[in-house]
Amino acid sequence: MPRMSTSDAHSRPLRKLRISITDRCNLRCAYCMPAEEYRWLPKQELLSFEEIERLARIVRELGVREVRLTGGEPLLRRDVEELVMRLANLGFDKLAMTTNGMFLADHVDELRAAGMTSVTVSLDTLRPGRFERLTRRTGLDRTLDGIRAAVAAGFERPKINTVVMRGFNDDEIFDMLEFAHEVGAEPRFIEYMDVGGATDWSASDVVSRREILERVHARYGTPEPLVGRGAAPAERFELPTGQRFGIIASTTMPFCGACDRARLVADGRFFTCLYSRSGVDLRSLLRSEATDDDIRDLIAGVWRERTDRGAEKRLELAARSPLASRAELASDPHLEMHTRGG
Ligand code: SAM
Ligand code: SF4
Ligand code: SF4
Numbered sequence: 001m002p003r004m005s006t007s008d009a010h011s012r013p014l015r016k017l018r019i020s021i022t023d024r025c026n027l028r029c030a031y032c033m034p035a036e037e038y039r040w041l042p043k044q045e046l047l048s049f050e051e052i053e054r055l056a057r058i059v060r061e062l063g064v065r066e067v068r069l070t071g072g073e074p075l076l077r078r079d080v081e082e083l084v085m086r087l088a089n090l091g092f093d094k095l096a097m098t099t100n101g102m103f104l105a106d107h108v109d110e111l112r113a114a115g116m117t118s119v120t121v122s123l124d125t126l127r128p129g130r131f132e133r134l135t136r137r138t139g140l141d142r143t144l145d146g147i148r149a150a151v152a153a154g155f156e157r158p159k160i161n162t163v164v165m166r167g168f169n170d171d172e173i174f175d176m177l178e179f180a181h182e183v184g185a186e187p188r189f190i191e192y193m194d195v196g197g198a199t200d201w202s203a204s205d206v207v208s209r210r211e212i213l214e215r216v217h218a219r220y221g222t223p224e225p226l227v228g229r230g231a232a233p234a235e236r237f238e239l240p241t242g243q244r245f246g247i248i249a250s251t252t253m254p255f256c257g258a259c260d261r262a263r264l265v266a267d268g269r270f271f272t273c274l275y276s277r278s279g280v281d282l283r284s285l286l287r288s289e290a291t292d293d294d295i296r297d298l299i300a301g302v303w304r305e306r307t308d309r310g311a312e313k314r315l316e317l318a319a320r321s322p323l324a325s326r327a328e329l330a331s332d333p334h335l336e337m338h339t340r341g342g
Contacts, residue, residue, distance in 0.1 A: 005063040008272075008306035015231065015260035017064045019052060020341030021083065022072040022266050023333065027100055027135040029124070031163055032197045032337045035326070036136075039333055045267040049079075051286045053086040055264065058296045062303070064262075066094040070341040072266070075103040081110040088115020096120065098161065098342060102139050104146030108153040119150045120159040120188075125169045126179055134168070151184045159246070163190045164207040173212060174219055181243050188234050188246035194314060195274060196324045196335035203320050209249035213237075216245075231258040254311030262303070263341055269334055272302065274342075275310025275323065279334060 006014045023041050025033060047055070056067060067087055074080060074097055088095055094117050101121035108119070123143055125131050131140035150158040160180050164170050173189065180187040189212050194201045216223055216239070223237035226244065233255060234246030249255075263271040268283025280302050285295055314320060324335045333339050 003061055003063060006300050006303050008303050010307065012258065013260050014063050014262060014303045016066045017059050017262050017264060018068045018070055018341050019264045020070050020072060020266050020339065021074050021077045021080065023339040024076050025071060025073040025338055026076060026102060027137050029135050030200065031192060034199050041267045041333065045283065047266065047268045047283060049083045049086060052083060054286065055282060056087050057090055058292055059299060060090055060092065061296060062300055065092060067092050068096045068098060070098045072338050073100055075099050075107055081107065081114045084111055084114035084116050094118060098122065101143035101146030105149035108149045112153045112155065119155050120161055121147050121150065122161040124162050125172055126175050130169060147185055148183055157184060157186045160185050160187045161190055162187060163192055164212060165192050166205045166207050170207045173215055177243065177245060186244055186246065188248055190248040191251040193250050194320055194323050195337045196329055197337035199322050199326055201322045206251050208252045209247045212247055231260045250311050254315055256309035256312045265334060265339055265341065270299065270302065271340060272306045273308030273310040274340060275314065276308060
């Protein structure tokens with residue numbers, strides 16, 4: 001079937017799909033998984049690679065051009081390279097992964113050979129003590145090795161995602177820029193978001209885009225905005241030194257107006273916004289007699305009705321607090337960032 005374009009109620013096309021392939025994670029980052037124990041999605045409810053591939057083929061026909069694998073920690077899903085190969089064969093413009101990087105060095109060559117086009121590694125601090133405090137696990141070196149391995153494997157400028165939190169790591173912005181430069185990666189500073197899972201979020205912990213830019217300016221000179229952002233979450237800048245970096249200002253300057261991303265959770269629930277309270281169960285459809293046309297029509301219909309602008313609505317609130325309480329998260333794991341896939 002030829003590729004078409006599917007636009008929502010605000011004329012935003014469906015162009016990108018983030019697929020969370022597991023809700024499990026080996027870390028417990030305080031801003032994402034503050035508890036120790038979680039109620040995991042039952043294994044039999046996770047989509048198989050065949051099911052993910054089938055959905056990916058269908059959304060590609062609806063106009064999706066870019067796919068990002070995420071989690072939980074996507075490298076915990078066994079044989080992930082096989083999934084990458086299946087998706088690469090469908091012919092997306094971009095096939096990326098967001099990972100905490102701890103298992104990346106072991107997988108990166110195979111991922112690249114399988115057709116992965118880009119990698120983003122989450123790294124919030126370069127200090128082992130802080131890493132342990134934030135993630136409640138050891139192993140910063142493994143993440144650093146993972147980033148270096150991605151560069152060595154030939155991924156051009158892997159991205160480093162850093163959530164900037166006041167009083168925790170906001171004194172490492174320059175260190176992160178310099179580390180990224182040294183290893184050949186591109187840093188992206190992310191504003192701390194009040195998403196599900198971030199139960200300790202407070203507005204005073206957010207270091208805004210404006211503040212990050214001011215600090216970088218004072219140290220390195222004026223960061224010049226790069227043109228051609230399109231619908232990308234990151235706004236990119238170039239320093240007088242030539243170094244490039246990005247800022248993802250989801251909290252203080254949301255970009256919902258251009259948002260072309262949908263999310264597929266590991267158990268087949270389809271969400272049209274990071275902040276949506278509910279999603280559509282595609283697994284039941286996949287495991288029924290439904291044809292590809294039926295599934296395509298359903299997804300297209302859901303996207304056409306889409307009016308989401310979750311982060312903009314959060315910004316309009318007079319007083320902001322975490323999206324969901326611990327009790328709400330416990331009763332609906334789909335609200336969790338590690339389930340939804342970031
Ligand atoms: N485990 C993988 C990782 O950490 O890269 C992939 C999943 S993680 C949920 C995806 C991204 O969401 C990470 O870059 C993480 O830093 C980001 N994230 C999680 N909670 C966040 C929050 N409260 N605010 C901003 N970013 C957050
Ligand atoms: Fe940290 Fe990613 Fe795991 Fe969340 S899913 S706890 S951000 S490593
Ligand atoms: Fe898109 Fe929702 Fe994020 Fe806004 S909050 S950018 S609509 S996913």
